[in-house]
Each structure stands twice: as structure tokens, then as C-alpha cells.
Amino acid sequence: MSPYLVACLVGASLCVAGPAGNADELNQDEVLKLRRSGLVAPFQDIVQSIAKRYADVQILEVELEADDGKYIYEIEILVDDGSVRELEIDAVSGTILEDELED
Numbered sequence: 001m002s003p004y005l006v007a008c009l010v011g012a013s014l015c016v017a018g019p020a021g022n023a024d025e026l027n028q029d030e031v032l033k034l035r036r037s038g039l040v041a042p043f044q045d046i047v048q049s050i051a052k053r054y055a056d057v058q059i060l061e062v063e064l065e066a067d068d069g070k071y072i073y074e075i076e077i078l079v080d081d082g083s084v085r086e087l088e089i090d091a092v093s094g095t096i097l098e099d100e101l102e103d
Contacts, residue, residue, distance in 0.1 A: 040064070086099075
């Protein structure tokens with residue numbers, strides 16, 4: 001993992017929200033409870049999933065959503081070519097479910 005990615009991890013703030021639809025909005029206390037109970041992976045594990053795909057990124061925004069009983073991270077990143085990508089990552093396994101270029 002690049003030192004820059006680690007610095008971004010330390011500086012990243014977790015924005016916990018859910019858009020309209022089936023996703024549920026989670027507050028900070030709920031996120032902490034999920035993490036402590038082992039229902040979501042440590043955020044460092046999620047960042048390692050990103051690092052496997054992209055060598056040098058800056059994390060711009062993070063949202064954790066509960067959608068139909070699944071926990072999904074939506075993470076916007078700035079990659080080294082200057083493009084912004086939105087990733088959807090399974091918050092339990094760290095598997096990248098979607099990887100889209102932002103307009």
C-alpha cells in the first residue's frame with residue numbers, strides 16, 4: 001500500500017448516509033456497533049481492496065449504507081490519471097462490486 005494511500009486513510013472522514021430508496025441511513029453509533037460486532041470489516045481492509053486495483057489514490061468521500069440487509073461502502077476516489085471513480089464495496093468481504101468513472 002502506498003504511503004499516500006495510508007495518509008488518505010488516516011485523513012478520510014466516514015460520511016454515513018443513505019440515498020432515497022431502499023438504502024437505510026446509518027449514524028455514527030450504528031457504524032461503530034457494526035464494526036465492534038464484526039458485521040462490517042475494518043475500514044483498513046476496505047482500503048487494501050482498493051489498493052489492489054489502484055496503486056495511488058486519494059479518498060474523496062465515503063458512505064456506508066444498509067441496503068436490503070447488506071452493508072455497502074460507496075467510495076469516491078481520485079486516481080493518479082486525474083479521474084474520479086465511484087466504487088461500491090461489500091462492507092463485509094471487501095469485494096469491489098462496482099467500479100464506475102464519474103462524469
